[in-house]
Amino acid sequence: MNKLLKNCLESEDAIHKISKEINIDLQKAKELFAFISFYFPLLMKMELRIKKLNSKLKSKNKLIDEALKYFAHLNSDGKFLRGTLIALGYQNSGKKDDDFLDLSIAYETFQTAILIHDDAIDKGDKRRGKPTINSIYKDKFKNIEDNEHIANSLSVCIGDLGFYMANQFIVENYYNNPNLAPTLKYFNDIVMKTACGEFVDVYLPNERDIEDVEPLIMDIYKMKTAIYTVTGPYCLGMILAGDNDTKEIEKILMDIGVAYQIRDDIFGIYGKHSLKSVTTDIEEFKQTILYSYAIRTPYKDELLKYYGKKTGKKELEKVREIFINCGAKEYAENKMKKLFNKARKNIEKSNIKNKDALLGLMVYLEVSSK
Amino acid sequence: MNKLLKNCLESEDAIHKISKEINIDLQKAKELFAFISFYFPLLMKMELRIKKLNSKLKSKNKLIDEALKYFAHLNSDGKFLRGTLIALGYQNSGKKDDDFLDLSIAYETFQTAILIHDDAIDKGDKRRGKPTINSIYKDKFKNIEDNEHIANSLSVCIGDLGFYMANQFIVENYYNNPNLAPTLKYFNDIVMKTACGEFVDVYLPNERDIEDVEPLIMDIYKMKTAIYTVTGPYCLGMILAGDNDTKEIEKILMDIGVAYQIRDDIFGIYGKHSLKSVTTDIEEFKQTILYSYAIRTPYKDELLKYYGKKTGKKELEKVREIFINCGAKEYAENKMKKLFNKARKNIEKSNIKNKDALLGLMVYLEVSSK
Numbered sequence: 001m002n003k004l005l006k007n008c009l010e011s012e013d014a015i016h017k018i019s020k021e022i023n024i025d026l027q028k029a030k031e032l033f034a035f036i037s038f039y040f041p042l043l044m045k046m047e048l049r050i051k052k053l054n055s056k057l058k059s060k061n062k063l064i065d066e067a068l069k070y071f072a073h074l075n076s077d078g079k080f081l082r083g084t085l086i087a088l089g090y091q092n093s094g095k096k097d098d099d100f101l102d103l104s105i106a107y108e109t110f111q112t113a114i115l116i117h118d119d120a121i122d123k124g125d126k127r128r129g130k131p132t133i134n135s136i137y138k139d140k141f142k143n144i145e146d147n148e149h150i151a152n153s154l155s156v157c158i159g160d161l162g163f164y165m166a167n168q169f170i171v172e173n174y175y176n177n178p179n180l181a182p183t184l185k186y187f188n189d190i191v192m193k194t195a196c197g198e199f200v201d202v203y204l205p206n207e208r209d210i211e212d213v214e215p216l217i218m219d220i221y222k223m224k225t226a227i228y229t230v231t232g233p234y235c236l237g238m239i240l241a242g243d244n245d246t247k248e249i250e251k252i253l254m255d256i257g258v259a260y261q262i263r264d265d266i267f268g269i270y271g272k273h274s275l276k277s278v279t280t281d282i283e284e285f286k287q288t289i290l291y292s293y294a295i296r297t298p299y300k301d302e303l304l305k306y307y308g309k310k311t312g313k314k315e316l317e318k319v320r321e322i323f324i325n326c327g328a329k330e331y332a333e334n335k336m337k338k339l340f341n342k343a344r345k346n347i348e349k350s351n352i353k354n355k356d357a358l359l360g361l362m363v364y365l366e367v368s369s370k
Numbered sequence: 371m372n373k374l375l376k377n378c379l380e381s382e383d384a385i386h387k388i389s390k391e392i393n394i395d396l397q398k399a400k401e402l403f404a405f406i407s408f409y410f411p412l413l414m415k416m417e418l419r420i421k422k423l424n425s426k427l428k429s430k431n432k433l434i435d436e437a438l439k440y441f442a443h444l445n446s447d448g449k450f451l452r453g454t455l456i457a458l459g460y461q462n463s464g465k466k467d468d469d470f471l472d473l474s475i476a477y478e479t480f481q482t483a484i485l486i487h488d489d490a491i492d493k494g495d496k497r498r499g500k501p502t503i504n505s506i507y508k509d510k511f512k513n514i515e516d517n518e519h520i521a522n523s524l525s526v527c528i529g530d531l532g533f534y535m536a537n538q539f540i541v542e543n544y545y546n547n548p549n550l551a552p553t554l555k556y557f558n559d560i561v562m563k564t565a566c567g568e569f570v571d572v573y574l575p576n577e578r579d580i581e582d583v584e585p586l587i588m589d590i591y592k593m594k595t596a597i598y599t600v601t602g603p604y605c606l607g608m609i610l611a612g613d614n615d616t617k618e619i620e621k622i623l624m625d626i627g628v629a630y631q632i633r634d635d636i637f638g639i640y641g642k643h644s645l646k647s648v649t650t651d652i653e654e655f656k657q658t659i660l661y662s663y664a665i666r667t668p669y670k671d672e673l674l675k676y677y678g679k680k681t682g683k684k685e686l687e688k689v690r691e692i693f694i695n696c697g698a699k700e701y702a703e704n705k706m707k708k709l710f711n712k713a714r715k716n717i718e719k720s721n722i723k724n725k726d727a728l729l730g731l732m733v734y735l736e737v738s739s740k
Contacts, residue, residue, distance in 0.1 A: 059566070061566070061570065061586065061589050063569070063570050063573050063574075063577075063586065064566050064569060064570065067569060114530070117526050117527075117530065120523075120526065121523040121526060121527075123519075141576050144576050149493075149519075149522075150572065150576055152519075152522070153490075153491040153572045154569060154572055154573060156487050156490065156491060156526055156529075157487075157491075157565050157566075157568045157569035157572060158565075158569065159526075159530075160484070160487065160529075160533070160561070160565040160568075161562055161565040161566060161569070163530070163533060163534075164533075164558045164561045164562045164565065165562065167537065167554070167558045168555065168558040168559070168562065171551055171554045171555050171558060172555065175551045175555070176551070180550070180551060181541055181545045181546070181550060184537070184541045184554070185538065185541050185542065185545070188534045188537045188538040188541060189538070191530070191534045192531055192534045192535065192538065195527050195528075195530040195531040195534065196429070196431070196434050196527075196531060198527045198530075199433070199434060199437060199524060199527035199528065199531070200431065200433050200434065202520065202523045202524055202527060203433050203524060204433075206511050206514050206520055207433075216431065216433065219431050
């Protein structure tokens with residue numbers, strides 16, 4: 001889609017083309033256009049800036065120097081969606097300057113750090129199309145017993161280092177900024193909530209006997225997706241600009257973040273990518289909103305025949321049917337649509353300045369993995 | 371020893387008693403007395419303050435609430451040695467107030483967080499005499515395959531959370547302090563170096579073919595012990611007090627920290643505690659200064675017959691003999707003594723205000739695990 005959007009930028013009838021190609025109405029296409037007109041030029045700036053940061057990651061200690069190279073390699077080619085939200089929040093104050101850029105870069109670096117921990121936890125092999133840190137060291141120590149644990153342990157250390165590189169980048173670049181303390185306070189809070197969300201996300205698949213699990217799932221959605229990805233960065237940008245009036249916008253963006261995660265979970269079962277991408281949630285016993293709805297219906301026992309087990313094409317179709325028949329899919333879709341619509345209405349009647357770009361971001365999130 | 375020292379505080383002939391009981395000269399006993407007279411009353415204050423912090427660690431999410439309870443339980447009963455160094459550094463500026471206390475508590479909390487990661491890495495069972503976080507969750511999920519990895523993953527999340535609780539405690543308590551930015555900058559640097567030290571420490575036992583390994587070992591000593599335990603906290607206290615002139619004292623304290631680690635490594639082989647405590651370094655192939663000296667002598671091959679292998683009483687005696695015969699023990703002892711003496715001379719001729727207490731800390735480190 002990104003390529004299409006880039007082409008559109010150069011075209012005169014961009015909005016019509018967007019509307020037609022991804023099948024959304026003209027109003028949404030107009031908003032999406034507003035967002036990408038903001039997003040793409042900024043993306044280039046952020047990519048340049050993070051390259052500069054990465055080029056400075058060096059150490060005289062050869063082992064650390066090597067680790068820093070791996071970190072730098074991962075700390076690039078991100079979508080900078082969160083960095084873009086920081087920019088939107090910052091410029092909502094009326095400021096036109098680029099002083100948010102280093103905060104965006106710091107956020108991206110924090111993201112790289114927590115993804116390194118996440119990959120060690122999930123034993124993931126690929127991230128941003130590149131080998132993960134844990135997979136690199138696992139391979140390096142392939143002749144040693146317990147190499148997976150060693151690789152994960154090294155990932156823990158590199159992640160810890162990355163967190164404090166991000167912190168330091170904020171402190172150094174906003175050393176004399178009067179908004180340093182409130183910015184850090186808000187940032188710390190985002191990271192704490194993200195870590196809590198990750199904790200519950202790791203915990204839940206191993207605790208299968210919680211009856212009313214939806215509140216815990218909603219906690220994950222809020223902490224690990226909505227705050228970390230949407231609300232957090234936008235409001236962080238506001239606070240850097242000196243605007244601490246985040247309460248209203250936090251509520252609005254929380255709805256977008258949760259809706260985005262529900263959408264992700266529906267795609268996690270009904271998506272059209274590889275078989276692996278639509279069987280992972282099932283095999284890993286991921287407790288999504290679909291799951292939590294289904295186990296409160298008479299379909300529970302049938303679902304549990306398949307959930308958490310090896311899943312082929314046949315089993316996938318069975319689970320898909322169960323989620324449809326018990327009403328879970330409809331429930332999730334309605335909840336998602338409701339939240340997106342509520343957010344739209346709230347943005348429209350709010351005093352947010354750059355409404356079209358924010359609505360466009362929402363459209364981007366709604367369509368981005370189609 | 372702590373009990374003895376506490377009794378001494380109440381005794382009139384304390385210094386003589388200290389000198390006699392732990393067999394050090396009167397001058398050193400006087401210094402040690404100065405240190406403990408500073409240390410013990412402070413210890414009680416810090417214990418009270420951290421209890422208050424811990425009592426606030428609550429969450430509406432029951433899984434996170436449980437994790438916070440485990441964190442709070444671990445985040446107590448520490449020795450607060452680093453917190454005491456912060457106090458010494460802070461009061462070296464001439465300030466008499468207690469405003470360093472929250473920084474000491476934050477440092478202790480950061481320490482708890484990094485120890486949780488360290489325990490997951492080392493698969494440790496006990497910390498501060500209590501079960502580690504990883505061992506608690508390993509037990510909780512004992513019926514689940516891969517429970518060790520799940521427990522370690524949850525420890526990673528809780529450690530991450532702990533890091534940012536420590537950061538947040540600094541930001542919140544020094545929100546309007548003009549020294550917040552330099553304090554955080556220095557703090558971030560300490561944590562980054564500690565993480566790097568931990569990284570090399572995890573890496574080295576798996577890379578046994580480095581010829582000249584002593585520089586890498588010295589890097590661990592500096593980063594993971596000297597900076598994290600001695601230099602870092604003292605200078606952090608100075609900076610909080612507004613004194614940024616840390617260069618000279620950093621050098622002095624670095625020597626103490628390295629000497630302390632060398633002493634620890636000698637005790638790691640020749641200590642008089644349990645057999646387990648003096649065979650761990652050998653079994654884990656820990657590359658200490660003893661090891662790095664020995665492998666550059668003709669005793670290398672003989673050492674490698676035992677190093678990194680299961681170690682009983684007989685094998686331990688063999689390794690002990692090798693380290694003596696090849697000259698490694700003498701080399702390490704001389705290096706340690708030289709560094710302690712150098713630090714003593716440098717402190718004496720420096721313009722540090724509370725010299726006796728700092729020298730007393732050095733004596734404390736010299737004798738503390740006897």
